Amino acid sequence: xWKFFSSHLLPCLFLLATLLLTACGSDSTATQPVGAIxxxxxxxxxxxxxxxxSSQAPATTAVAASGPATTIKIGLVSPTTGTNALLxxxxxxxxxxxxxxxxxxxxxxxVKLEVAVEDDKCSPTxxxxxxxxxxxxxxxxxxxxxxxxxxxxxxxxILDQNxxxxxxxxxxxxxxxxxxxxxxxxxxxxxIMQVKxxxxxxxxxxxxxxxxxxxxxxxxxxxxxxxxxxxxxELNSNIKFVEDIQISQQVTDFTPILTRLEAAKPDAVFTVLxxxxxxxxxxxxxxxxxxxxxxxxxxxxxxxxEQLAGKAADGTVRIAFFLPESDDPLVKKxxxxxxxxxxxxxxxxxxxxxxxxxxxxxxxxxxxxxxxxIRDALATIKYTGVTGLISFDQKNNINLAPGKLLYIKSxxxxxxxxxxxx
Amino acid sequence: xxxxxxxIETREIEILNLEVIWAQxxxxxxxxxxxxxxxxxxxxxxxxxxxINFAHGELVMGGAYGGLLIMxxxxxxxxxxxxxxxxxxxxxxxxxRIAIRPVRKGTLLLPLITTLGMSLILQSxxxxxxxxxxxxxxxxxxxxxxxxxxxxxxxxxLILVVSLVLxxxxxxxxxxxxxxxxxxxxxxxxxxxxxxxxxxxLVVILTFAISGALAGAAGALIGPLLLVFPTMGQLxxxxxxxxxxxxxFGNIEGAIVAALFIGLIESFAGGFLPNQWVDTxxxxxxxxxxxxxxxxxxxxxxxxxx
Numbered sequence: 001x002w003k004f005f006s007s008h009l010l011p012c013l014f015l016l017a018t019l020l021l022t023a024c025g026s027d028s029t030a031t032q033p034v035g036a037i038x039x040x041x042x043x044x045x046x047x048x049x050x051x052x053x054s055s056q057a058p059a060t061t062a063v064a065a066s067g068p069a070t071t072i073k074i075g076l077v078s079p080t081t082g083t084n085a086l087l088x089x090x091x092x093x094x095x096x097x098x099x100x101x102x103x104x105x106x107x108x109x110x111v112k113l114e115v116a117v118e119d120d121k122c123s124p125t126x127x128x129x130x131x132x133x134x135x136x137x138x139x140x141x142x143x144x145x146x147x148x149x150x151x152x153x154x155x156x157x158i159l160d161q162n163x164x165x166x167x168x169x170x171x172x173x174x175x176x177x178x179x180x181x182x183x184x185x186x187x188x189x190x191x192i193m194q195v196k197x198x199x200x201x202x203x204x205x206x207x208x209x210x211x212x213x214x215x216x217x218x219x220x221x222x223x224x225x226x227x228x229x230x231x232x233x234e235l236n237s238n239i240k241f242v243e244d245i246q247i248s249q250q251v252t253d254f255t256p257i258l259t260r261l262e263a264a265k266p267d268a269v270f271t272v273l274x275x276x277x278x279x280x281x282x283x284x285x286x287x288x289x290x291x292x293x294x295x296x297x298x299x300x301x302x303x304x305x306e307q308l309a310g311k312a313a314d315g316t317v318r319i320a321f322f323l324p325e326s327d328d329p330l331v332k333k334x335x336x337x338x339x340x341x342x343x344x345x346x347x348x349x350x351x352x353x354x355x356x357x358x359x360x361x362x363x364x365x366x367x368x369x370x371x372x373x374i375r376d377a378l379a380t381i382k383y384t385g386v387t388g389l390i391s392f393d394q395k396n397n398i399n400l401a402p403g404k405l406l407y408i409k410s411x412x413x414x415x416x417x418x419x420x421x422x
Numbered sequence: 423x424x425x426x427x428x429x430i431e432t433r434e435i436e437i438l439n440l441e442v443i444w445a446q447x448x449x450x451x452x453x454x455x456x457x458x459x460x461x462x463x464x465x466x467x468x469x470x471x472x473x474i475n476f477a478h479g480e481l482v483m484g485g486a487y488g489g490l491l492i493m494x495x496x497x498x499x500x501x502x503x504x505x506x507x508x509x510x511x512x513x514x515x516x517x518x519r520i521a522i523r524p525v526r527k528g529t530l531l532l533p534l535i536t537t538l539g540m541s542l543i544l545q546s547x548x549x550x551x552x553x554x555x556x557x558x559x560x561x562x563x564x565x566x567x568x569x570x571x572x573x574x575x576x577x578x579x580l581i582l583v584v585s586l587v588l589x590x591x592x593x594x595x596x597x598x599x600x601x602x603x604x605x606x607x608x609x610x611x612x613x614x615x616x617x618x619x620x621x622x623x624l625v626v627i628l629t630f631a632i633s634g635a636l637a638g639a640a641g642a643l644i645g646p647l648l649l650v651f652p653t654m655g656q657l658x659x660x661x662x663x664x665x666x667x668x669x670x671f672g673n674i675e676g677a678i679v680a681a682l683f684i685g686l687i688e689s690f691a692g693g694f695l696p697n698q699w700v701d702t703x704x705x706x707x708x709x710x711x712x713x714x715x716x717x718x719x720x721x722x723x724x725x726x727x728x
Contacts, residue, residue, distance in 0.1 A: 010519055010520060011519070011520045011521070011524050014520050018543055081549075081554075082653075083653070085549075085554035086554050086555060086556070088554070089553070089554050089555075250657060252648045252654075252657065253453065253647075253648075253688075253692075255445075255449045255453075255689070256446060256449065256688070256689050256690075256691075256692030256693040257692065257693075259442055259445045259446055259449070259572070259693050260442075260693055260694075262441075262442075262445075262572065263439055263441070263442050275556070276556045276648075276649050276651065279556070279558070279649055280647070280648050280649065283564075283647070287564075287567060287573060287574060287575045288572065288573055288574075289567070289573050304555070307558070308556065308557075308558045308649060309558075310558065310560065311565070
């Protein structure tokens, strides 16, 4: 009798505990951030409601002041699980913070924002079903996401079919806005803009004669590689490509690749890698004492990369368009709030997801309620967020203001700005 | 390389460069030794139970996190290694109790499913406890390098040394101690072993503990080279299964040889061929071996497997 229980009791208890844990742990609505933001919500909401009830603001710029409270659902489609789960977490933090602020400040009047989170696992197939679920089941009017470029490209036909707008807050592939799809908006600088700055740096500052590529085999990786080659052609460069390495996102051991790079002796190495792979790569570079400067896109972010790579990050040069320690008062306020809520400095993905949510908030303030209205409002929007001025051209690609793209050099855990785009 | 811009020159690397071959050889042996640590445990369990533990990768992950926690607390890498070994062993015994013991009377398909489930539970558990952020595991061996024709960090040499010690130790224990004999007896014939006065249940627990200890050590050895994150055990599991198949299910010598073999292939193929070919080559080899020599590349001695 005891034998029966002892061999079955433990597993049963264990399974019960697991079920309870997962049930309590999951949620699909905005989480409660701790700290400064929630302390002020009580004050703000009472002030805002009295203000909106007494105002007779014109309909074009204000939200409907009277009437019952409405809930607008937006979707966050990002890699919640998988190799890119960090991107998903960064995005969720940014969106949650923005939603909390929008809901508590009362600037949306009697509209309350709700977020439905779907997992795209950074893969095209999962992205397609995640978008489908967000639109049909969760009934969202707008989407922030998907995360990775490959996922966004897979989602385009579905967005078009259902006429729901989406903000690809982290996708750099140029193909997205070249597609002609009117429902996808890209608020970050694309790969062509990013490599233009890097290409100029490699050609004019480093004066490199040879270059090696180490890129991931995704739309983002191959697209950036092609864009850089194109840039060198535009600059009439005589640079020689001595190594062309394309790897999957699962590779963790870079030693064989380092051996190839050692043999090729490049003057510079251009990478498009996930954060984890980037850290493993620069650690291998440090171990093999490869002297070539390592260049990267925004994929590594800041400051998490320096924290994980340590000394191996020294000397690397990469693109940035958001630094949490900037002097800009909007950035300062955002960074402080983020630090208080989540205990670390915000990465650019959080800043971009935050601004994307605020963009949707702006369209709601202008009176947009349906997906089509939101899309039309986004097309003509001009908004200054923590990532700077955001407005879109006819292809729904970001209008890149001069000085928005930085290239930064890492040293001793900190970064210095080497230059900006003209 | 020149497919996009035929007019831009590219430079061919000399493939038969001795330096390159030497570097790939050494690296292959080191990778192979860490794979051997992981695969040995997996093949031992198969020898005893006839079951592939699909949560084996999570033992590597558990060892890495256990070692990391102790390293952060004490800043002593030796303690961290020991901690990894212990946490791996405990985790393995836990998996045996929860996912394997209750279903041992059923078909051999059941443990496959339950261990797969345990794998997911452990990954999600690590996700919930530690977050999706990868974490750096810093040891005093990562930075110092030695130059043996190319530079490599002391951590890699440590991997080789510790793997040799652990594998050699376990191998000797299985060959020369009474407990080892008991293990081999249960692997051969469970009921006969019971008749000889050996308690198979204890032997099973011991085997799981050993497999967890080895996998946990592997986690704390390779974790510092990469990063520690919840799904870090998935790739090692795939490689370990491939090694167990190549080396012969339950065959320890086979596992060691196959591990070195796979390590060398990864190193040389990764070094000389486009990267996407490496996995293809390994699994094509796997299929070929299964067709031509189903019992593995080592000739199986018919009288015993372990």
